[in-house]
Amino acid sequence: MIKKHKENNQLTKVNLKNLDKCFYPDAKVTKGQIVEYYIKMTPKILPVIANRPLVLTRYPNGIKDAESEKTSFFEKNAPVGTPDWVKRYPIYSPSSKRDINYIICNDIDTLIWLANQAALEIHMPFATTDDIDRPDLLFFDVDPEPPATLSDAAEVALQLRDKLRKMSLTPFVKTSGKKGLHVVVPVVPNYSFKVIRGFVHKVGISLAKENNIVVSEFKDTKKPGKVFADYLQNSPMRTMVIPYSLRPTKEATVSTPLEWSEVKKGLNPSDYTLFSVPKRQVNPWKDIFERRFHLEI
Amino acid sequence: MEQKNQQASMEQSQTEKTSAPAPRRSIWSGSITIGLVNVPVKLYSMIYNKGVTFHFLHKPDGQPVKYVKMCTKENKIIPWNEVVRGYEVSKNEYITFEKKELDAIKPESDKRFRISKFVDYFSVDPVYFDRTYALLPDKSKEAYGLMLRALERTNKAGAGRITLRTKEYPALLHTYKGALVLTTLRYAYDVVDPRDFELIGQLEDPQKAELDLAVKIISDLSGDFDITEFKDSYMERVQELVNQKVKGETITVEKQPEVEAKGLMVALRETLKQLEQQK
Numbered sequence: 001m002i003k004k005h006k007e008n009n010q011l012t013k014v015n016l017k018n019l020d021k022c023f024y025p026d027a028k029v030t031k032g033q034i035v036e037y038y039i040k041m042t043p044k045i046l047p048v049i050a051n052r053p054l055v056l057t058r059y060p061n062g063i064k065d066a067e068s069e070k071t072s073f074f075e076k077n078a079p080v081g082t083p084d085w086v087k088r089y090p091i092y093s094p095s096s097k098r099d100i101n102y103i104i105c106n107d108i109d110t111l112i113w114l115a116n117q118a119a120l121e122i123h124m125p126f127a128t129t130d131d132i133d134r135p136d137l138l139f140f141d142v143d144p145e146p147p148a149t150l151s152d153a154a155e156v157a158l159q160l161r162d163k164l165r166k167m168s169l170t171p172f173v174k175t176s177g178k179k180g181l182h183v184v185v186p187v188v189p190n191y192s193f194k195v196i197r198g199f200v201h202k203v204g205i206s207l208a209k210e211n212n213i214v215v216s217e218f219k220d221t222k223k224p225g226k227v228f229a230d231y232l233q234n235s236p237m238r239t240m241v242i243p244y245s246l247r248p249t250k251e252a253t254v255s256t257p258l259e260w261s262e263v264k265k266g267l268n269p270s271d272y273t274l275f276s277v278p279k280r281q282v283n284p285w286k287d288i289f290e291r292r293f294h295l296e297i
Numbered sequence: 298m299e300q301k302n303q304q305a306s307m308e309q310s311q312t313e314k315t316s317a318p319a320p321r322r323s324i325w326s327g328s329i330t331i332g333l334v335n336v337p338v339k340l341y342s343m344i345y346n347k348g349v350t351f352h353f354l355h356k357p358d359g360q361p362v363k364y365v366k367m368c369t370k371e372n373k374i375i376p377w378n379e380v381v382r383g384y385e386v387s388k389n390e391y392i393t394f395e396k397k398e399l400d401a402i403k404p405e406s407d408k409r410f411r412i413s414k415f416v417d418y419f420s421v422d423p424v425y426f427d428r429t430y431a432l433l434p435d436k437s438k439e440a441y442g443l444m445l446r447a448l449e450r451t452n453k454a455g456a457g458r459i460t461l462r463t464k465e466y467p468a469l470l471h472t473y474k475g476a477l478v479l480t481t482l483r484y485a486y487d488v489v490d491p492r493d494f495e496l497i498g499q500l501e502d503p504q505k506a507e508l509d510l511a512v513k514i515i516s517d518l519s520g521d522f523d524i525t526e527f528k529d530s531y532m533e534r535v536q537e538l539v540n541q542k543v544k545g546e547t548i549t550v551e552k553q554p555e556v557e558a559k560g561l562m563v564a565l566r567e568t569l570k571q572l573e574q575q576k
Binding site: 019 | 561565
């Protein structure tokens with residue numbers, strides 16, 4: 001038995017298990033396929049999530065029929081049994097009056113371990129452990145409320161792109177994997193979350209003035225047919241789903257980084273799944289942190 | 298008085314550690330309600346079902362056996378999302394329910410044990426007793442202490458209903474070794490009336506001499522009940538056997554499905570190569 005373990009060790013430290021278990025009953029995806037997916041996406045994922053304390057949504061029995069049964073749980077603190085080689089970063093939580101040991105994923109073994117833990121969804125904050133209180137990403141959550149669709153969100157995202165580019169910023173975009181789009185802008189971490197949040201909110205307000213489908217205030221988010229430019233996540237240890245994270249949808253959709261040329265009417269989140277995304281040749285978020293902008297607010 | 302003695306001997310036996318360990322976590326918190334009076338309490342499990350457990354292993358390779366759900370028509374393994382609950386209305390004829398349909402009508406716990414009346418504890422036959430839970434005071438010790446002493450003095454038990462998880466039970470609040478405990482009861486529909494066995498109705502009265510003799514034997518053999526006189530000798534023998542076997546060979550479970558992982562290793566090798574180039 002010990003010998004077998006060593007053999008496996010040559011490639012990964014993770015003791016993979018239950019690989020034939022079905023995790024997406026509709027898309028017929030097994031846990032093994034999920035692990036394989038994350039392995040394939042590792043080179044594109046690691047540079048973005050490095051040194052960020054992660055929050056996980058684990059689905060120990062897969063997504064089953066997600067609407068009726070509670071099948072997942074949030075996890076911030078590294079669970080009991082986390083191997084020693086998994087890097088952790090403590091942040092004091094005033095609400096639970098103790099340190100929470102967040103997981104840091106800077107290597108492929110940790111990512112494989114997360115997939116093996118059934119952490120289908122992985123979420124990251126907008127700051128790194130270099131300075132956890134100063135964001136290095138601005139985050140615009142472009143969230144359409146039905147009957148508004150991803151096509152409407154695409155229109156708003158393009159408008160947002162033009163506005164940000166006029167300020168000489170370099171925005172990047174990805175699908176949320178559900179119905180919305182995420183737009184981020186890399187910046188040199190010089191300001192507090194409060195200042196950044198105020199800035200992102202202001203951009204939202206000026207978008208709303210130009211296009212009446214856009215709402216910039218939280219109280220208006222549930223107005224049907226509107227697209228909310230959500231600025232509120234720009235706060236300490238608030239998160240977004242990481243690029244290439246799986247989502248708990250029937251089709252096993254992926255939060256997929258896009259080229260701006262792909263953002264257009266008819267954009268369909270179910271075109272980007274565990275099956276199709278690894279075949280994409282493009283890497284739209286490549287070198288994202290080499291385009292940091294010195295924001296002056 | 299007699300009860301007091303019994304309690305004293307039970308307490309003694311507890312010091313010999315024959316009882317089960319107290320659990321750390323409560324499973325319910327709420328309050329006992331009598332009219333307008335509330336006694337906030339926490340409920341702890343008090344009953345274990347220890348005994349010996351064995352796991353089933355596949356004899357040729359010693360690996361754990363698992364249960365699967367098979368469709369009896371297609372003769373193939375089916376996933377959970379293809380399973381619904383069926384209620385048999387007549388032989389081989391079912392109406393089906395989704396889990397959420399049934400969840401919708403489950404009783405909700407309102408965090409209260411409402412006592413509707415007090416009864417003589419010994420008037421409730423133990424055949425109805427289901428499971429006993431220890432109650433501890435939550436916040437106010439005074440209200441708890443008062444309730445405890447009052448029940449001890451009157452030898453009464455409070456009868457009412459409680460919802461634990463999603464099931465509603467009739468229950469009794471009574472005292473046990475200086476604490477308040479709650480015993481859930483079985484519904485009448487779950488308990489057989491032995492008079493429904495035909496034989497019971499056909500019994501004849503015995504001869505007086507025989508009856509007198511039988512009563513004498515009973516009184517000669519009478520004594521106090523002590524639960525610690527009973528040992529689980531089967532469990533002890535199994536434990537002995539386990540100790541012997543542990544010294545010899547044990548079966549190691551290999552939790553390493555090598556074959557499954559093989560496909561992954563191809564992808565992993567490829568990715569590791571890419572990561573090397575990225576550096």
